[in-house]
Amino acid sequence: MPVVTVLYFARCREITGKVQEKVLLPETVSLDNILTELAKVHPALETLRGKLTVAHNQAYLEGSVQLQSTDEIALIPPVSGG
Amino acid sequence: MPLSNIDDLFQYEELSACRDAGWPDCFNTGLFVLTPSLETYKALIRRACDDGSFDGGDQGLLNAHFSTWSHGDIRKHIPFSYNVNPNASYTYLPAYKHFADQVKMVHFLGAVKPWHYQYANGRVQGQNLTEHTLKFLEQWHKVADIVKQTYYQPTAEMKAGSAKKEGTNVVPTTLTNPEILRYGRQMIVDGVGLPGQEGLKKSKVLIVGLGALGCPSSHYLAAAGVGTLGLVDDDVVDASNLHRQILHSEKEIGVHKVDSAISRLHAVNQHVSLIPHKVDLNASNALSIIQQYDLVLDCTDNATTRYLINDCCVLLNKVLVSGAALRFEGQVSTYNYKGGPCYRCINPSPPDPETTLNCFEAGVLGPVTGVVGSLQAAEAIKILASDESAYAGKLMLVCPWDGIMKAIKLRPRRKDCVVCGDNPTVTSPIDYVKFCGSGKNKQYSNASTESERITCRQLRDSSYKHLIDVRPSVEFGICALENSVCVPFMDLVSDKVDLSPHIPEDPAEPVYLLCRAGINSQVAVQHLKAKYPEHCFKDIVGGLMGWTSDIDPNFPMY
Numbered sequence: 001m002p003v004v005t006v007l008y009f010a011r012c013r014e015i016t017g018k019v020q021e022k023v024l025l026p027e028t029v030s031l032d033n034i035l036t037e038l039a040k041v042h043p044a045l046e047t048l049r050g051k052l053t054v055a056h057n058q059a060y061l062e063g064s065v066q067l068q069s070t071d072e073i074a075l076i077p078p079v080s081g082g
Numbered sequence: 083m084p085l086s087n088i089d090d091l092f093q094y095e096e097l098s099a100c101r102d103a104g105w106p107d108c109f110n111t112g113l114f115v116l117t118p119s120l121e122t123y124k125a126l127i128r129r130a131c132d133d134g135s136f137d138g139g140d141q142g143l144l145n146a147h148f149s150t151w152s153h154g155d156i157r158k159h160i161p162f163s164y165n166v167n168p169n170a171s172y173t174y175l176p177a178y179k180h181f182a183d184q185v186k187m188v189h190f191l192g193a194v195k196p197w198h199y200q201y202a203n204g205r206v207q208g209q210n211l212t213e214h215t216l217k218f219l220e221q222w223h224k225v226a227d228i229v230k231q232t233y234y235q236p237t238a239e240m241k242a243g244s245a246k247k248e249g250t251n252v253v254p255t256t257l258t259n260p261e262i263l264r265y266g267r268q269m270i271v272d273g274v275g276l277p278g279q280e281g282l283k284k285s286k287v288l289i290v291g292l293g294a295l296g297c298p299s300s301h302y303l304a305a306a307g308v309g310t311l312g313l314v315d316d317d318v319v320d321a322s323n324l325h326r327q328i329l330h331s332e333k334e335i336g337v338h339k340v341d342s343a344i345s346r347l348h349a350v351n352q353h354v355s356l357i358p359h360k361v362d363l364n365a366s367n368a369l370s371i372i373q374q375y376d377l378v379l380d381c382t383d384n385a386t387t388r389y390l391i392n393d394c395c396v397l398l399n400k401v402l403v404s405g406a407a408l409r410f411e412g413q414v415s416t417y418n419y420k421g422g423p424c425y426r427c428i429n430p431s432p433p434d435p436e437t438t439l440n441c442f443e444a445g446v447l448g449p450v451t452g453v454v455g456s457l458q459a460a461e462a463i464k465i466l467a468s469d470e471s472a473y474a475g476k477l478m479l480v481c482p483w484d485g486i487m488k489a490i491k492l493r494p495r496r497k498d499c500v501v502c503g504d505n506p507t508v509t510s511p512i513d514y515v516k517f518c519g520s521g522k523n524k525q526y527s528n529a530s531t532e533s534e535r536i537t538c539r540q541l542r543d544s545s546y547k548h549l550i551d552v553r554p555s556v557e558f559g560i561c562a563l564e565n566s567v568c569v570p571f572m573d574l575v576s577d578k579v580d581l582s583p584h585i586p587e588d589p590a591e592p593v594y595l596l597c598r599a600g601i602n603s604q605v606a607v608q609h610l611k612a613k614y615p616e617h618c619f620k621d622i623v624g625g626l627m628g629w630t631s632d633i634d635p636n637f638p639m640y
């Protein structure tokens with residue numbers, strides 16, 4: 001299983017208390033199961049399901065992808081302030 | 083400055099001039115009559131090279147050349163009223179008073195010129211000026227204003243005239259020479275050029291929100307020469323805005339943000355037409371405002387208005403450059419650009435209002451909003467000047483605090499998007515407060531019943547033993563009540579910390595919960611009650627803001 005870098009933005013930072021971390025993830029992830037996987041470590045991430053953009057290597061994640069250890073996942077909820 | 087027709091000067095012969103007030107045997111060269119000739123020109127050049135000028139300027143040279151003027155033909159002595167120096171009026175004030183009506187030409191002699199004086203509302207500010215000098219200076223400024231307006235905003239006739247000018251290799255343009263000079267540094271950038279600057283000049287941009295994002299973006303757009311800026315806000319400047327809302331200054335606290343912005347933007351570029359919209363943008367007025375513009379900058383601070391602006395931009399086919407910032411990070415994207423996604427394609431369902439924080443609650447760093455607002459301005463300039471976008475289909479993430487700047491490729495337009503999709507169901511503005519479950523200003527429902535609450539006064543008069551402040555530790559570090567302990571809300575509700583040291587052995591001893599505005603403390607009470615049902619938890623109504631207003635005005639608010 002690959003260890004990938006996960007970047008947390010906005011609300012995800014508050015929930016995880018982290019800017020980024022290395023997480024052991026399954027070789028194949030999809031938009032649905034990646035949040036399930038990460039919520040095992042940070043349960044409150046579950047509350048953002050359907051309300052955030054997940055990016056894999058700087059592009060939106062759609063369908064499923066094969067992960068490698070050099071990959072980067074980013075969780076990006078919208079920010080409303082200004 | 084001529085005050086009346088001076089065509090009669092054509093009757094004079096070379097060399098006719100007026101006496102110099104300082105040395106009347108010399109003529110003053112502010113005004114003289116001379117027949118243009120190559121011969122005189124060559125003779126003057128020769129004299130300048132051989133002998134120079136006794137005063138180092140034109141007057142010394144011309145007086146040396148036409149040296150017979152003072153004792154020659156008296157008909158070549160033009161009356162002084164054709165070359166009156168108002169600065170010298172103190173030397174013979176009664177004459178100035180007596181002949182004031184006959185002055186034909188005013189000569190603003192000396193180093194201090196009329197444009198060096200402050201001029202506002204028809205009045206010149208200056209010390210030790212005679213009544214006449216003031217009058218002439220004000221008249222000069224009135225004329226200068228008219229000239230400026232005519233010069234900077236040429237009429238259609240003038241434009242047609244300049245375009246038809248024969249013998250000059252000038253591309254017909256809507257820009258004046260002063261404009262080309264003014265915007266030259268951005269016009270020579272590839273991608274802008276003359277067409278780009280003309281594009282900016284004819285463009286109309288709407289800026290919704292004159293806060294932390296609207297301030298820098300409108301400043302750059304006004305400075306860049308965007309023809310028309312619409313400015314939407316319904317708030318007044320508050321001291322807590324000043325660390326990030328850079329158009330507003332201390333003297334504008336309490337002033338409407340639209341007024342404050344207009345006065346600053348007008349000072350930056352008087353040629354931009356600034357349209358005030360002192361309203362709260364809502365479903366009933368948004369379409370009629372947005373339809374007057376070519377491009378919209380979303381500089382608002384809440385999700386409700388963001389969905390409203392997005393939907394109206396899709397319905398009216400306007401490009402939307404959206405910016406947002408919170409704490410130390412920001413986001414920028416361009417929506418509804420040439421078939422790209424809209425805000426709803428990316429965020430089909432609104433954020434949970436309970437977890438969406440605004441700048442009041444979560445704070446924001448000024449420079450972060452500066453970066454975001456600047457990116458919005460750069461994107462608007464690019465689109466208007468070159469018809470290309472940098473951020474359409476992309477989400478720019480900026481986090482200056484952690485040194486992160488990333489562009490994420492966004493998904494394409496959703497075919498099932500409710501507003502921009504193939505079968506839209508949103509065909510006019512909807513009820514966004516209902517849709518988002520929260521308005522512009524959050525409405526909080528009280529989670530606590532009266533018996534679970536205590537006022538700031540009751541707290542002061544009680545000898546409380548257990549007071550838990552649930553604000554983040556950074557806020558607790560700014561100010562806190564005596565004998566309170568800090569257990570941050572997020573830690574408390576996620577059970578990340580061991581709460582047992584804060585729970586009294588005797589369940590009858592009340593534990594008070596305190597936060598900034600009296601919201602999180604209520605949620606904390608409910609959470610603790612579920613965990614320790616035997617114990618007594620109470621929240622403090624109004625939080626620390628209530629403490630400042632009801633108990634101690636010296637307790638800091640932030």
Ligand SMILES: [Zn+2]
Nearest residue numbers: 424427499502
């Ligand atoms: Zn859409």
